Amino acid sequence: MKVQGWLFLLCGLFFAGVDVAYWFWTKAATGTGEPVGTTAMAISVGFAFMIGYYLMFTARRIGDQPEDNKQADISDGAGEIGFFSPHSWWPLFVCLAAAFAFAGFVIGFWMFLIGLFLIILAMIGFVFQYYRGHFSH
Template identity: 50%
Template sequence: MTTLLTLMVAVYLGFSAGRLEPRPEDRKDADIADGAGELGFFPPYSWWPLWCALTASVIALGVVIGWWLVVIGALLGLIAVSGLIYEYYRGVHAH
């Protein structure tokens, strides 16, 4: 089954790669200046993944200690996940 799934992904990537135009670094006749320009968006630092991990650990600890801690962790988790999702809509890094 793993071989078939790997073959399925390989066939899809093979067909997709045939339809894309080559990048400048893949062409033999390309100059260095052809690859110049913006490379993409790289997000700055963020504290939200830390809070998401802490709330996930509170939820896991709540399963051991008591279900009331799971509820508290889930409520804090909603705040942490919404902060992670909407990070670039407000504050210093707003677009």
């Protein structure tokens, strides 16, 4: 994970340099720096540093991984990675409920409240989908 952490930290440094260059370039062209693009790139800098810090922090906590060892074989990373859902309808229901709630911003507050209730129900179903039925643990 150290490799990925350093990659994101270096991307953050690159984005920071591009952000400063963009601000100076737009300041020279228009007289004032362009705030929207500069802010968007500054957010990219923050996101890259945040992900890089998280990966470096996690790498220190869990120790060396096979991808950190230059002499590692592919078989060193073998084993169980985790549980992945074979299929699920719940993401569709969450998105439909979110679309209903967002439409409530336009149509009325009552529709937003119904959508919020539907989102909560769909999220409960999404989280607890493997606690009963054929795929229960």
